[in-house]
Amino acid sequence: MPLHDLLAGTAERFAEKTALIFSSQNISFGALYLQSRQVAARLQKLGIGPGARVAILHENALAAVVFFWGILASGAQVVDVPCLAGVETVDEILAECKPAAIVLSAHQCQRLMRTGAKSLPGIVLMEAPSPITPDARSCHSLAEIVASESSDRTLPHMHDSSVALIIYTSGTTGRPKGVMLSHRNLLTNVASANSRVGVTSDDSILVVVPLSFIHGRMQLLTHAMVAGTMAFSEGFHFPQQVIQELAKYQVTGFSGTPYHFYTLLERTDMGASRLPELRYVLVTGGAMRPEGLIRLSKALPGVEIHVAYGQTEASPRITYLGPLEVLSNPESSGRPLPGVLVQILGEDCSELAPGTVGEVVASGPNIMCGYVSGDEISSQKIDSFGRLHTGDMGRIDHHGDLYLAGRKSELIKSAGERVFPREVETVLDMHPAVLESAVLGVPDRILGEKIVACVALKPGETIEAEALRTHCLKFLPLVRVPREVRFAQSLPKTDSGKIDRKNVAAHFNELGLASSAR
Amino acid sequence: MNIANEVLGYIRSQLSVDVPDIDPDSNLWKEGYLDSTAILELVLWLESSYNITIQNEELIPENFATLRNIEEFIQRNAAPQVGSDTLPART
Numbered sequence: 001m002p003l004h005d006l007l008a009g010t011a012e013r014f015a016e017k018t019a020l021i022f023s024s025q026n027i028s029f030g031a032l033y034l035q036s037r038q039v040a041a042r043l044q045k046l047g048i049g050p051g052a053r054v055a056i057l058h059e060n061a062l063a064a065v066v067f068f069w070g071i072l073a074s075g076a077q078v079v080d081v082p083c084l085a086g087v088e089t090v091d092e093i094l095a096e097c098k099p100a101a102i103v104l105s106a107h108q109c110q111r112l113m114r115t116g117a118k119s120l121p122g123i124v125l126m127e128a129p130s131p132i133t134p135d136a137r138s139c140h141s142l143a144e145i146v147a148s149e150s151s152d153r154t155l156p157h158m159h160d161s162s163v164a165l166i167i168y169t170s171g172t173t174g175r176p177k178g179v180m181l182s183h184r185n186l187l188t189n190v191a192s193a194n195s196r197v198g199v200t201s202d203d204s205i206l207v208v209v210p211l212s213f214i215h216g217r218m219q220l221l222t223h224a225m226v227a228g229t230m231a232f233s234e235g236f237h238f239p240q241q242v243i244q245e246l247a248k249y250q251v252t253g254f255s256g257t258p259y260h261f262y263t264l265l266e267r268t269d270m271g272a273s274r275l276p277e278l279r280y281v282l283v284t285g286g287a288m289r290p291e292g293l294i295r296l297s298k299a300l301p302g303v304e305i306h307v308a309y310g311q312t313e314a315s316p317r318i319t320y321l322g323p324l325e326v327l328s329n330p331e332s333s334g335r336p337l338p339g340v341l342v343q344i345l346g347e348d349c350s351e352l353a354p355g356t357v358g359e360v361v362a363s364g365p366n367i368m369c370g371y372v373s374g375d376e377i378s379s380q381k382i383d384s385f386g387r388l389h390t391g392d393m394g395r396i397d398h399h400g401d402l403y404l405a406g407r408k409s410e411l412i413k414s415a416g417e418r419v420f421p422r423e424v425e426t427v428l429d430m431h432p433a434v435l436e437s438a439v440l441g442v443p444d445r446i447l448g449e450k451i452v453a454c455v456a457l458k459p460g461e462t463i464e465a466e467a468l469r470t471h472c473l474k475f476l477p478l479v480r481v482p483r484e485v486r487f488a489q490s491l492p493k494t495d496s497g498k499i500d501r502k503n504v505a506a507h508f509n510e511l512g513l514a515s516s517a518r
Numbered sequence: 519m520n521i522a523n524e525v526l527g528y529i530r531s532q533l534s535v536d537v538p539d540i541d542p543d544s545n546l547w548k549e550g551y552l553d554s555t556a557i558l559e560l561v562l563w564l565e566s567s568y569n570i571t572i573q574n575e576e577l578i579p580e581n582f583a584t585l586r587n588i589e590e591f592i593q594r595n596a597a598p599q600v601g602s603d604t605l606p607a608r609t
Binding site: 239 | 533534547549558577582
């Protein structure tokens, strides 16, 4: 079944029910479905359909969701571009995926025009007519589409093995990777995950994560499947306001990364707030410390805590831990979802015995089609058996529960963002004063991990940590900029002369005694 | 140098180099200049730079949404010598 049929089925049964709530506008499932068909009709007239791609670079907004469903209805593929990506990164992404059109918010359009994005496609879709769109391009506003297009055009029926969604996320070399997910990848995972969490049409959720992340798309697809209402937060900038929104919208559910929950625990009065409608929370996008899960359960008595582990390349959910197990076994990441097989493999790819630590490898209908770059096999992310090598280390016990044990790669998870050190090191190394750098993740109470940099300067050069951060901010969003910078005469090397990452952490701690850190 | 200018200088140096010369009443968050991780950093910097403690219940838009809000918050809460050179009143 193609994804748009989820919305069609829900619109038929729950036409008048509120699908989306934003601070200034709501929309019912019926209206959302009809407007998505109107968008699809416009895209068809523009020659955009099966085989084509339409990028979305838009903050959470009603128009962005309508366009999302409309793109799927047309048979084209949605390409989610992260809103915080720098203009150079946006250009790289658009140059690689070559979309026929792009959905832009006014803010993103202004940003790209101001900084001169080079790879914008010829067709721009926006919420309302804007005077700031590039004049050589054809601009279509949702307002005009809804006023003029038919919702009755025959639309293509896509095979569920075709690509529906491409999400750009961090890659090991620092260049963003376009993860291609099929209709089947996403539908099987949404259904499988919800068979455990149990969201129904009686449920509603407050959305704080960007829809351009797989976490956000899962919430959207789940609630379209079950006819649950999604209320959109004004943003996580003021955590106490999020607590007020939970109460105001009387939502039954909330989903976030460990960063969101640590922030709510540290910076709000969540424990003293009355949230009688809140039935469950879902922690995903990173591992929450057991003591954090226990604190969360005490702050939200009677509220179910669910935990899910996965990654974008797995659509994304791999394992799940239910409310009872979260409290009795908080170190665990749970058991594989229905339909997903998890194996622990050694370096020679042999399956290891229970209790032995190796790489977590997943198989199932949720495993991505591949990367847009086409290197999923050459990069060994997918092996010859079609298994996804997650890059996470772990063990499975005799009961079948997964326990994570660090990472095979140097991936850093900070505030729910996936950051590969190479991306940050490349930017640091661009500074004329820097000889070499190594970036690592260090445990942080709220961020999960904070990014820290060890930097060796060229002989005779001096620079303050703050100046290096300013330099990084020109190329990276804040969440990827080192929180702390420490300077060294040189960095530890392997016999082959490469930076010895394993020793950088020890070196880093020694440097802490004479640090230029913030 | 008034507090608002100091804060803007910090923001442009350490949080987001894309922030233009903004009006003291521009909404730093709604207009997309800063994301949610920025406020954690801004709070830490304000606390150490102005020797104040920002309580959880004070972390609200009324106190931090604009440069003017931030300046007025610091003046209310910081030691008496802070903030002698302030922004012109809103017209």
